[in-house]
Amino acid sequence: MGAGPLAGIRVLDMTTVLFGPYATQLLAEMGAEVIKLEAPEGDVTRHTEPARNPGMGAIFLTLNRGKRGLCLDLKQPAARDAALAVARTCDVVITNVRPRALQRLGLDSATLRAADPRLVFCALVGFGQDGPYAEKPAYDDLIQGIGGLAHLALAQGAAAPRYAPFALADRVGGMHALSGILAALLERSRTGLGQEVEVPMFEVMASMVLGDHMGGLGFEPPTDQGGYARLISPDRKPYATRDGFIGVMIYNQAQWERFFAAIGTPERMTQDPRLKNHTTRLRHIDELYAELATIFATRGTAEWLALLEAADLPCAPVHDLPSLRADPHLNARGFFQPEQHPSEGALTRMAAPVRFSAHGEIPRRPTPRLGEHGREVLREAGLDEAAIAALVAARALILPD
Known part of the structure; x- marks a missing residue:
C-alpha cells in the first residue's frame, strides 16, 4: 500500500466495537498500516446486521476497511507470545481492553514500552484511570448520559432525556484518540521516545458538552445553572x-x-x-x-x-438517509465509491472526508475476514512456518475457513 501521510506507521489495533475501531479506521485512511487483532469470536460488530455473510456486518465493513486481520486466542501462552512479537514490529499499540486484563496478558503499556521506548501506547478507557470511576464499564449510551448530553433534551422540550441517534461519544472519542496518537508520534520524531496516551470517554464528553454549556457555572460563584440558550431553545430544530x-x-x-x-x-x-x-x-x-x-x-x-x-x-x-445517500454534492465529489469485495461482492463505500494534496486517493485494503492475514502478519513478526503451523493446530491462531 505505502501511500498517505502516515505511510510507514504500523499500528496494532486491539480494540472492539466502535470507539477504537473508528480511531484506527481514521489512521488507516491516512495511510497507516493497521493490524486488527481479534479474539476467536471476532469483534461484536461483525455480527451486527445487515450482512450478506456471517461475521461481515455492515458496520464492521465500514469501521474496519483498510486494515489487515489477525485472530489469536490470547488465553493460550503461545498466542500471547505471538501478539508480543507483532507488537514489537509496531509504532503504535491501541487498545480498549481493561488495564488489569492487559497486565495479566503481559500486553500492558509498561511491559511493551520497556521493550520498545519508541512505542506509542494509546489506552482507550471509559474514565481516567486515576479517578474513582476508573473501573467502571463504559458504553456510548452511558457516556452520553453521565456526560450531560442526554439531559439537554429536556431543555428542548423532550419528555425525558434522550441519547443522540448515533454513536456520538464513541466517534468523538475516536477523533480524540487520533489527535493524541498523532501528537505523540510528532513528539517522538523530535525526542526519539514514545509515551502512553490515555483517552477517557467521560472526560472527552464532559469537555465537549461543557465547552458549549458551562455558561455561568464557569464563574465563582456561579451566576446561573449553565446552558447556552440558543443551542437548547425548544424551536432550534428543522x-x-x-x-x-x-x-x-x-x-x-x-x-x-x-x-x-x-x-x-x-x-x-x-x-x-x-x-x-x-x-x-x-x-x-x-x-x-x-x-x-x-x-x-x-x-x-x-x-x-x-x-x-x-x-x-x-x-x-433536511435529508433522510436515502436522500443523503443520493445527495448531488456528495456524489459529485465521489464520496460514494463502488467496491468489489473479495467475499462480500458489490458494495458502496464512503471516501475518506479528509484529503491530502500530496497524495490524492489513498488506496485501502478491503475489510478483512476474521484472521484473514494471520499468516503473513506473523511471518513479518519473525515466526517461522513451524511455529505458525503449531499455533494453527492448537487453535491459538484462527484463520478464515
Missing part, C-alpha cells in the same frame, strides 16, 4: 414547511436584516427591540425561534430554499 422541513440558520445582525427584508417586513429590525443586537436576541431566543417556526410553516420547502438562497441566507434541505 422548521416544518407547508410540505416538509428545512434547515435554516439566521445568526448575525446582517442575516436577520436580510431575512425580514426577504419576506417583506424590513421594518421589524427597527420596531422590535428584541432584534436590536446579538445580546437582546439571545435573551429572547425562544420567542424568536418560535416565531420563525410559524413563519416557515406558511410556504413550501422549495419556495423557501429559493428565497433564502437568493438572500444569501444559510439554509439546506
Whole structure:
C-alpha cells in the first residue's frame, strides 16, 4: 500500500466495537498500516446486521476497511507470545481492553514500552484511570448520559432525556484518540521516545458538552445553572414547511436584516427591540425561534430554499438517509465509491472526508475476514512456518475457513 501521510506507521489495533475501531479506521485512511487483532469470536460488530455473510456486518465493513486481520486466542501462552512479537514490529499499540486484563496478558503499556521506548501506547478507557470511576464499564449510551448530553433534551422540550441517534461519544472519542496518537508520534520524531496516551470517554464528553454549556457555572460563584440558550431553545430544530422541513440558520445582525427584508417586513429590525443586537436576541431566543417556526410553516420547502438562497441566507434541505445517500454534492465529489469485495461482492463505500494534496486517493485494503492475514502478519513478526503451523493446530491462531 505505502501511500498517505502516515505511510510507514504500523499500528496494532486491539480494540472492539466502535470507539477504537473508528480511531484506527481514521489512521488507516491516512495511510497507516493497521493490524486488527481479534479474539476467536471476532469483534461484536461483525455480527451486527445487515450482512450478506456471517461475521461481515455492515458496520464492521465500514469501521474496519483498510486494515489487515489477525485472530489469536490470547488465553493460550503461545498466542500471547505471538501478539508480543507483532507488537514489537509496531509504532503504535491501541487498545480498549481493561488495564488489569492487559497486565495479566503481559500486553500492558509498561511491559511493551520497556521493550520498545519508541512505542506509542494509546489506552482507550471509559474514565481516567486515576479517578474513582476508573473501573467502571463504559458504553456510548452511558457516556452520553453521565456526560450531560442526554439531559439537554429536556431543555428542548423532550419528555425525558434522550441519547443522540448515533454513536456520538464513541466517534468523538475516536477523533480524540487520533489527535493524541498523532501528537505523540510528532513528539517522538523530535525526542526519539514514545509515551502512553490515555483517552477517557467521560472526560472527552464532559469537555465537549461543557465547552458549549458551562455558561455561568464557569464563574465563582456561579451566576446561573449553565446552558447556552440558543443551542437548547425548544424551536432550534428543522422548521416544518407547508410540505416538509428545512434547515435554516439566521445568526448575525446582517442575516436577520436580510431575512425580514426577504419576506417583506424590513421594518421589524427597527420596531422590535428584541432584534436590536446579538445580546437582546439571545435573551429572547425562544420567542424568536418560535416565531420563525410559524413563519416557515406558511410556504413550501422549495419556495423557501429559493428565497433564502437568493438572500444569501444559510439554509439546506433536511435529508433522510436515502436522500443523503443520493445527495448531488456528495456524489459529485465521489464520496460514494463502488467496491468489489473479495467475499462480500458489490458494495458502496464512503471516501475518506479528509484529503491530502500530496497524495490524492489513498488506496485501502478491503475489510478483512476474521484472521484473514494471520499468516503473513506473523511471518513479518519473525515466526517461522513451524511455529505458525503449531499455533494453527492448537487453535491459538484462527484463520478464515
